[in-house]
Amino acid sequence: xxNRVCTIWLLSVGLLLCMMALNGCKTDSDDIILKPNGKAAxxxxxxxxxxxxxxxxxxxxxxxxxxVTGSLSTRFYSGDQLYDNPRxxxxxxxxxxxxxxxxxxxxxxxCHKNAGRSYPTLFSEGGSGTGFSGQLVFIxxxxxxxxxxxxxxxxxxxxxxxxxxxxxxxxxxxxxxKFPDGEKYALVKPTYKITEWYADSIAPEDLIIDVRIPLxxxxxxxxxxxxxxxxxxLAAASNYPEYGISGKMNIITERNKSYIGVGGNKAQHAxxxxxxxxxxxLGVTSDRYPLEVGYGQSQQLGYSHYGIQIxxxxxxxxxxxxxSLGVPARRNVNNAAVKQGxxxxxxxxxxxxxxxxxxxxxxxxxxxxxxxxxxxxGQTIHPYSDFLLHDMGSGLDSHYRSGLAAGYxxxxxxxxxxxxxxxxNGHTRFLHDGRARNFTEAIMWHDGEGAVSRxxxxxxxKDDRDALLTFLRSL
Amino acid sequence: MKKNRLFxxxxxxxxxxxxxxxxxxxxxxxxxxxxxxxxxxIDTYIDDVVLxxxxxxxxxxxTLYEAVKAYEANPSIGxxxxxxxxRALRIPWEQSEGFLFGPAALLSLxxxxxxxxLDKTQLQxxxxxxxxxxxxxxxxxxxxxxxxxxxxxFKDGSPRTTTLSVRELSYLVVATEYLxxxxxxxxxxxxxxxxxxxxxxLAAFAEDETxxxxxxxxxxxxxxxxGSIFLSQSDAIDQIIDGCIDIASEVGSQKIGGPNATAKKxxxxxxxxxxxxxxxxxxxxxYANNIVSIRNSYFGGRNKTAATANANSxxxxxxxxxxxxxxxxxxxxxxxxxxxxxxxxxxRNNLTGTKVDAAIDACSNLETILTKIKTLKN
Numbered sequence: 001x002x003n004r005v006c007t008i009w010l011l012s013v014g015l016l017l018c019m020m021a022l023n024g025c026k027t028d029s030d031d032i033i034l035k036p037n038g039k040a041a042x043x044x045x046x047x048x049x050x051x052x053x054x055x056x057x058x059x060x061x062x063x064x065x066x067x068v069t070g071s072l073s074t075r076f077y078s079g080d081q082l083y084d085n086p087r088x089x090x091x092x093x094x095x096x097x098x099x100x101x102x103x104x105x106x107x108x109x110x111c112h113k114n115a116g117r118s119y120p121t122l123f124s125e126g127g128s129g130t131g132f133s134g135q136l137v138f139i140x141x142x143x144x145x146x147x148x149x150x151x152x153x154x155x156x157x158x159x160x161x162x163x164x165x166x167x168x169x170x171x172x173x174x175x176x177x178k179f180p181d182g183e184k185y186a187l188v189k190p191t192y193k194i195t196e197w198y199a200d201s202i203a204p205e206d207l208i209i210d211v212r213i214p215l216x217x218x219x220x221x222x223x224x225x226x227x228x229x230x231x232x233x234l235a236a237a238s239n240y241p242e243y244g245i246s247g248k249m250n251i252i253t254e255r256n257k258s259y260i261g262v263g264g265n266k267a268q269h270a271x272x273x274x275x276x277x278x279x280x281x282l283g284v285t286s287d288r289y290p291l292e293v294g295y296g297q298s299q300q301l302g303y304s305h306y307g308i309q310i311x312x313x314x315x316x317x318x319x320x321x322x323x324s325l326g327v328p329a330r331r332n333v334n335n336a337a338v339k340q341g342x343x344x345x346x347x348x349x350x351x352x353x354x355x356x357x358x359x360x361x362x363x364x365x366x367x368x369x370x371x372x373x374x375x376x377x378g379q380t381i382h383p384y385s386d387f388l389l390h391d392m393g394s395g396l397d398s399h400y401r402s403g404l405a406a407g408y409x410x411x412x413x414x415x416x417x418x419x420x421x422x423x424x425n426g427h428t429r430f431l432h433d434g435r436a437r438n439f440t441e442a443i444m445w446h447d448g449e450g451a452v453s454r455x456x457x458x459x460x461x462k463d464d465r466d467a468l469l470t471f472l473r474s475l
Numbered sequence: 476m477k478k479n480r481l482f483x484x485x486x487x488x489x490x491x492x493x494x495x496x497x498x499x500x501x502x503x504x505x506x507x508x509x510x511x512x513x514x515x516x517i518d519t520y521i522d523d524v525v526l527x528x529x530x531x532x533x534x535x536x537x538t539l540y541e542a543v544k545a546y547e548a549n550p551s552i553g554x555x556x557x558x559x560x561x562r563a564l565r566i567p568w569e570q571s572e573g574f575l576f577g578p579a580a581l582l583s584l585x586x587x588x589x590x591x592x593l594d595k596t597q598l599q600x601x602x603x604x605x606x607x608x609x610x611x612x613x614x615x616x617x618x619x620x621x622x623x624x625x626x627x628x629f630k631d632g633s634p635r636t637t638t639l640s641v642r643e644l645s646y647l648v649v650a651t652e653y654l655x656x657x658x659x660x661x662x663x664x665x666x667x668x669x670x671x672x673x674x675x676x677l678a679a680f681a682e683d684e685t686x687x688x689x690x691x692x693x694x695x696x697x698x699x700x701x702g703s704i705f706l707s708q709s710d711a712i713d714q715i716i717d718g719c720i721d722i723a724s725e726v727g728s729q730k731i732g733g734p735n736a737t738a739k740k741x742x743x744x745x746x747x748x749x750x751x752x753x754x755x756x757x758x759x760x761x762y763a764n765n766i767v768s769i770r771n772s773y774f775g776g777r778n779k780t781a782a783t784a785n786a787n788s789x790x791x792x793x794x795x796x797x798x799x800x801x802x803x804x805x806x807x808x809x810x811x812x813x814x815x816x817x818x819x820x821x822x823r824n825n826l827t828g829t830k831v832d833a834a835i836d837a838c839s840n841l842e843t844i845l846t847k848i849k850t851l852k853n
Contacts, residue, residue: 035507035852036846036849036850036852037507037849037850037851037852037853038850039507054507054849055713055717056706056710056713056714057576057710057713057714057717057718058576058577058580058714058717058718059576059717059718059721073728074728074732074736077724077728077729077732077733078733078736080729081729081733085591085592086586086590086591086592086594086617088592088593088594088595088596088597089594089596089597089600090594090595090596091596095745095748095749096592096748097596099594106617110583110586113580113581113583114580118583119581130611130614130615131614131615131616131617132617159596159597159616160597160600160601160604160616161600161604331706332706422704423704423705425581426580426581
């Protein structure tokens with residue numbers, strides 16, 4: 001978490017200018033952004049304009065953008081600490097405390113290590129973890145309403161002396177398939193089960209379970225700064241009957257106001273959910289969510305009077321930290337295999353939903369306590385997402401609705417930074433519940449509106465499939 | 476559109492220079508590497524820095540556990556030796572924080588070993604209860620690691636003189652065993668399961684049914700080859716450099732800078748609570764050893780200096796490309812260590828002042844200077 005950024009080296013700048021004068025070159029952009037070695041970045045490398053960071057290491061997601069300096073830097077590192085440090089169970093401590101009594105993780109960073117996607121306990125422990133869980137478990141009745149005694153999320157951890165709401169376990173069935181050229185792959189389908197219910201046990205046939213592994217916190221500020229008019233146009237244009245593709249926006253309503261959802265697997269959030277995360281994931285109350293998540297449960301009575309456990313200022317520091325993180329530059333953009341893979345990405349029509357280029361709006365975004373971040377505005381960005389909902393088919397149907405999103409509809413996952421996930425977090429688990437163990441499996445799970453792309457990929461030669469994967473690793 | 480002023484200046488200059496005859500050619504598809512054969516540098520870093528540090532840590536964790544067991548058998552001997560072995564173990568751990576990537580991060584061993592702040596509320600609740608004190612029990616409440624043990628054995632920077640209760644003693648024993656096994660796991664995931672011969676480690680793993688997931692050394696040593704997460708040796712070198720930059724930043728902006736900023740706002744009580752290792756008053760040693768971690772990484776061996784630098788080190792590489800930068804880095808490392816050691820002891824009682832400001836500035840400067848290594852890329 002450091003200011004290791006695209007430092008501007010004046011000497012190199014001078015050299016660059018001389019070279020440009022001699023060679024008479026121009027760039028695609030009116031801004032020249034220099035890499036650490038003093039060379040001008042290729043526009044294709046600039047994932048997020050001036051917020052791009054040139055990093056390939058385990059800290060690639062967890063580095064501030066170059067414009068984070070001075071007092072902004074102080075608040076960035078304060079937010080970083082609040083994000084990473086575990087909350088403790090002292091319910092009166094507004095600075096470090098308030099954990100639980102029910103929770104999922106003990107810090108944001110416990111699930112989002114280095115602002116990425118920690119290896120979920122779903123895989124390391126087969127479900128709920130010991131002490132924290134690396135995934136969220138959404139539950140509801142078959143008719144979509146929530147269970148009164150459990151709410152929206154199953155808090156499967158609790159501080160000492162309190163009982164967790166339940167424990168998740170998973171089993172998998174594996175099916176093997178072949179590409180036309182004979183290469184084998186397999187898909188694993190999870191079956192989830194909840195046991196050790198805090199209160200009334202719920203029969204599996206009455207229950208919908210939707211498990212989500214952590215999202216990579218890449219480009220969060222840019223997502224909040226998206227030009228929503230551009231998204232509306234994209235939604236209107238996202239109608240390709242020849243490929244079975246038709247994206248739509250998720251519209252969410254909070255406090256009688258409607259918002260375009262852009263965050264979360266279902267585009268179910270219009271903000272970075274810092275307040276919701278502290279409340280629902282950590283059990284830390286705030287002005288916006290003053291009640292403990294288990295409020296109303298008989299075992300929670302002793303915890304109802306502690307009041308606010310994190311200040312709005314502190315939460316805004318976390319908001320600022322997330323919004324100010326740099327987005328890793330693409331690597332090897334001119335490598336022949338990467339170029340071929342990029343062509344294959346287009347040939348397979350992936351780009352129709354994984355939109356390569358979008359823009360942030362012109363006006364500055366405001367954080368949750370009113371701080372303005374003008375640096376995110378007016379940027380050309382390469383998220384590889386249209387941030388719209390698409391039918392992904394019955395295989396990925398969790399049956400859990402979220403706003404306008406049906407169980408089978410999912411937001412197009414932004415692919416920026418995805419090629420570094422293994423370096424940052426040590427694994428290549430993809431899709432909402434991590435069932436895909438690598439890029440190939442993730443692609444082969446595409447169905448519904450993604451079926452044509454999946455089929456085009458399936459019919460490619462092995463060399464072409466491999467090239468497409470090489471392209472994904474360059475993102 | 477908000478633009479960086481320099482970018483704007485550049486744009487104007489580009490127009491002014493005159494752009495005729497453009498062929499729109501892009502940069503050649505070469506990687507932005509250092510153009511240097513790093514095999515020996517990486518081997519030295521892994522063997523002489525990382526494995527040396529983690530082996531030392533493993534052995535000192537065994538020593539700490541034995542000291543705690545000796546105290547358990549005869550509490551009348553007091554906690555002096557336990558505290559000394561805790562401080563001794565703290566040295567390699569803090570000297571490993573320049574490489575808080577790989578197993579420390581991927582297996583969440585860093586938070587397991589060194590979680591801060593300490594959850595005293597749950598610790599006391601568990602001690603006051605009658606549950607069986609097992610490794611599973613303390614794992615489910617996340618109250619374990621260095622600072623749990625520190626809290627139980629130190630008082631105001633010295634070995635605690637009051638006798639531990641039966642429950643406290645039981646907790647100390649199980650928490651020390653837990654920490655010892657974490658250090659074993661950390662070490663083992665760097666050397667790989669097939670290379671483990673230490674019988675104490677093997678016994679602990681058998682008891683806990685621990686599975687070793689990685690041989691992370693090979694990720695570095697095979698950098699640029701199939702199977703490594705590092706696409707090139709330059710990427711592996713960048714990981715080492717970024718690890719050093721990361722800890723320089725954390726020491727300056729968070730470990731020292733965090734309590735300093737809180738104290739400057741007038742909330743001294745909270746500022747003290749933010750200081751890591753304040754029960755033992757070991758904070759300044761911790762911070763200095765973090766920078767020693769950078770020094771070891773840079774000079775290619777533990778306790779190496781510019782005068783004794785390994786010929787196969789990042790320092791040697793930098794020197795071959797830009798001797799002045801090597802000198803600048805060398806001086807920045809020494810200045811930072813000296814500035815931290817010059818702060819008044821204990822840090823918890825001296826959170827502000829010119830000496831603290833100097834240490835914070837030195838860390839920030841070191842971070843900036845280390846970043847310059849990346850200017851040596853092609």
